[in-house]
Amino acid sequence: DADVTQTPRNRITKTGKRIMLECSQTKGHDRMYWYRQDPGLGLQLIYYSFDVKDINKGEISDGYSVSRQAQAKFSLSLESAIPNQTALYFCATSDPGDGYTFGSGTRLTVV
Amino acid sequence: GESVGLHLPTLSVQEGDNSIINCAYSNSASDYFIWYKQESGKGPQFIIDIRSNMDKRQGQRVTVLLNKTVKHLSLQIAATQPGDSAVYFCAETFSGGSNYKLTFGKGTLLTVNP
Numbered sequence: 470d471a472d473v474t475q476t477p478r479n480r481i482t483k484t485g486k487r488i489m490l491e492c493s494q495t496k497g498h499d500r501m502y503w504y505r506q507d508p509g510l511g512l513q514l515i516y517y518s519f520d521v522k523d524i525n526k527g528e529i530s531d532g533y534s535v536s537r538q539a540q541a542k543f544s545l546s547l548e549s550a551i552p553n554q555t556a557l558y559f560c561a562t563s564d565p566g567d568g569y570t571f572g573s574g575t576r577l578t579v580v
Numbered sequence: 581g582e583s584v585g586l587h588l589p590t591l592s593v594q595e596g597d598n599s600i601i602n603c604a605y606s607n608s609a610s611d612y613f614i615w616y617k618q619e620s621g622k623g624p625q626f627i628i629d630i631r632s633n634m635d636k637r638q639g640q641r642v643t644v645l646l647n648k649t650v651k652h653l654s655l656q657i658a659a660t661q662p663g664d665s666a667v668y669f670c671a672e673t674f675s676g677g678s679n680y681k682l683t684f685g686k687g688t689l690l691t692v693n694p
Contacts, residue, residue, distance in 0.1 A: 473623075502681075509589075511669060511684040512624070527681075559623050565675070568614045569682060571623030 472496050475560050475572035482550050482579055490545045490575045492560030501543040502569070503527075503535060506557040515558075518543055550579040592691045599657040601688045603670035606651060610672040614682065615644060615655045618667045627655070627668075631675075657690075665692045 473494045482488050494501065499520045504512040514527030516535040524535060532554060534546045547554055555578050561569040593599050605613070611632035616624035630637045630644045630653075637644050643656040653670050667689050671682040 509686070511686040514681065517681060561623075563682075568616075568626045568629055568671075569624075571625070573623050574621075 471573065472570050473560055473562055473572035475558075475575050477575060478573065479576045480578070482577070484551055484579055486550050488547045488550055488577070490558055490560075490577070492543045492545070492572060494541050494543075494560075494562045494570075496562050496564075496570055497540075498562035498564050498570075499540060500563045500565070501537065502561045502563070503533075503543065503545045504559045504561065505529060506559060506574075512559065515545065547577075547579075550577075552579045555579045589686070590689045590691070592693060593660050595660060595662060595692055595694050597660055599655075599660045599664070599690060599692075601655045601657075601668050601670075601690065603653040603655075603685055604651060605653060605670070605672045607672060607674070607683070608651065609674045612673050612675040613644070613646060613653050614671045615642075615653075616669045616671060616684075617664075618669065618687070620666075624669060660690075660692050662692045662694055665690055 476491045502517045503515040505515055506512050513529050515529055515533050516527050518524050518537045521537050536544050558575045560572040563569045614629040615627040617627050618624045628639045628642050628644050630646050635646055641658045645654045657664055667687040669684050669687045671684045673682045
């Protein structure tokens with residue numbers, strides 16, 4: 470099993486719909502992150518959580534919300550999806566001072 | 581704000597050649613740097629890292645060089661293979677603070693021609 474699992478892998482949704490992307494990890498890491506990747510661009514941080522009670526906005530949090538249900542689970546929600554939220558979304562975990570472990574990504578298309 | 585950028589967005593090399601991918605960083609407080617490889621349809625994968633108390637670190641076929649004077653980072657891949665074709669990202673952070681977050685560059689697409 471993968472260390473960081475994202476579901477779904479692919480999703481097409483309509484404008485205005487609410488959608489949730491889920492992430493679970495078996496690394497035992499406290500720190501979890503959600504990133505967005507657009508074609509030709511690097512990873513942009515949406516939200517991050519350093520423990521279950523800690524949630525922080527990243528660079529591009531508008532239009533997104535998150536929930537840290539447990540140490541191992543961190544979900545990302547789009548309350549009302551819009552076409553410019555079409556992108557590849559990555560969840561990651563880390564330990565202090567170490568690199569990140571990424572999930573395989575969720576490709577989201579908003580039509 | 582602080583940022584990490586790459587000099588070359590694309591790099592095309594012949595199989596067997598050595599590849600060099602460059603990265604400039606602007607946060608002089610950064611003390612930990614990582615290179616990631618992202619293959620098509622997959623998440624970024626850790627390749628190699630280096631801390632600011634080092635100038636060079638070697639892995640299997642990869643070497644990372646850090647020049648703190650000019651805030652420059654490079655990734656060298658020896659005897660490049662078709663399987664090395666991917667997008668490569670550098671990332672930087674200050675590991676001593678409580679707010680440990682990586683800042684990623686835009687990426688360089690490496691294409692290895694057989």
